[in-house]
Amino acid sequence: MKKTLFIFILFFLTLQFSGNAQARVGLTGGLSFANLSRTISGADRDGEYHIGMAGGMMLDVPLGKKKRFSFQPAVDYVQKGAGEVATAPVNKAYTALRYIEVPLNVVYNLKWGKNTLYFGGGPFIDLDLPSKKVSKIPGNKIETDVAFGNTNADDLNGIDFGGNAVLGFRVPMGIFVSFNYTQGARNLLAVDDNTDDKIKSIAFGIRIGYLFKANSK
Numbered sequence: 473m474k475k476t477l478f479i480f481i482l483f484f485l486t487l488q489f490s491g492n493a494q495a496r497v498g499l500t501g502g503l504s505f506a507n508l509s510r511t512i513s514g515a516d517r518d519g520e521y522h523i524g525m526a527g528g529m530m531l532d533v534p535l536g537k538k539k540r541f542s543f544q545p546a547v548d549y550v551q552k553g554a555g556e557v558a559t560a561p562v563n564k565a566y567t568a569l570r571y572i573e574v575p576l577n578v579v580y581n582l583k584w585g586k587n588t589l590y591f592g593g594g595p596f597i598d599l600d601l602p603s604k605k606v607s608k609i610p611g612n613k614i615e616t617d618v619a620f621g622n623t624n625a626d627d628l629n630g631i632d633f634g635g636n637a638v639l640g641f642r643v644p645m646g647i648f649v650s651f652n653y654t655q656g657a658r659n660l661l662a663v664d665d666n667t668d669d670k671i672k673s674i675a676f677g678i679r680i681g682y683l684f685k686a687n688s689k
Contacts, residue, residue: 478584494534496646499529500681506552506566508660511670522566524551526677529575535578544577544638550598551552552675564608569618569628571598575636575654586644587634593637596654598673600630626662632673635660646683652676 504526510517528548535541553569579592603618605627620630634657640650656673 478526479497482523483587489685494539494686496532496683496686498530498532498646498681498683499527500530500546500548500679501525502675502677502679503554504550506554506569506673508554509670509672509674511668512521512652516615519567522555523570524553524554525660526573526679528551530681532683540581541592542579542581544575544579546573546575548573548575549601550675550677552598552673553603554589558607561609563610564609565606567603567605567618569603570601571632572601573654574604575638575652577636577638579638579640584641588642589640590642591637592661593635596634596636598632598656600632602621622662624663628660628662628671629658631658632656632660634673642683646685648680648681648683653678 475531499537502525504523504524505521507521508519510519512540518570526548527639530546533657535543537672550571550573551568553567554573556565556567557621573596575594575596577592577594577625581592581593582589600620603620605617607614607616618628619626620628622629634655636652638650640648642648654673654675658672660671660673661669
């Protein structure tokens with residue numbers, strides 16, 4: 473219920489920003505290349521990169537008279553997780569994590585002829601959605617739910633947060649391509665047992681999108 477209310481508030485704020493006469497609403501879609509960085513008992517036990525889908529709605533709100541900077545908040549659906557080590561008879565295993573991701577980027581706009589090169593970053597927060605642990609054996613696929621929470625019975629902490637960096641290129645008609653990197657700051661281990669064990673999310677992304685024309689108020 474709290475997450476649903478939070479998402480509703482985000483959409484409301486997004487609509488408020490879109491009322492700015494210079495703000496541009498955009499739609500994006502692309503791929504996420506994600507992993508879980510693990511340190512367990514002093515040893516690195518990272519997974520393998522897992523490919524997922526990503527996409528959503530964003531805004532580009534110019535800041536200042538010269539419009540060299542823009543505020544780019546977004547509300548995205550992002551698939552993260554990691555590939556896992558498979559042992560016979562399993563031939564493929566992965567953790568498929570699903571999130572509503574909210575990056576709050578500030579970018580610098582650099583004119584390149586009539587085009588725009590932009591780069592910047594900001595914080596992000598991930599709100600967990602129903603997620604799965606998947607194992608594939610010949611002729612069968614086994615799925616179990618990921619339990620989010622902070623007890624011994626849970627797999628991972630649900631809400632994640634950290635930093636996001638973005639680099640993009642946009643043509644005058646509004647079409648753009650962007651690359652981003654997110655680094656989770658929260659230890660996703662469900663229980664803090666006062667050890668140095670850590671699980672943190674990392675992901676690279678590539679998006680294509682389109683910014684609609686600004687309001688003519």
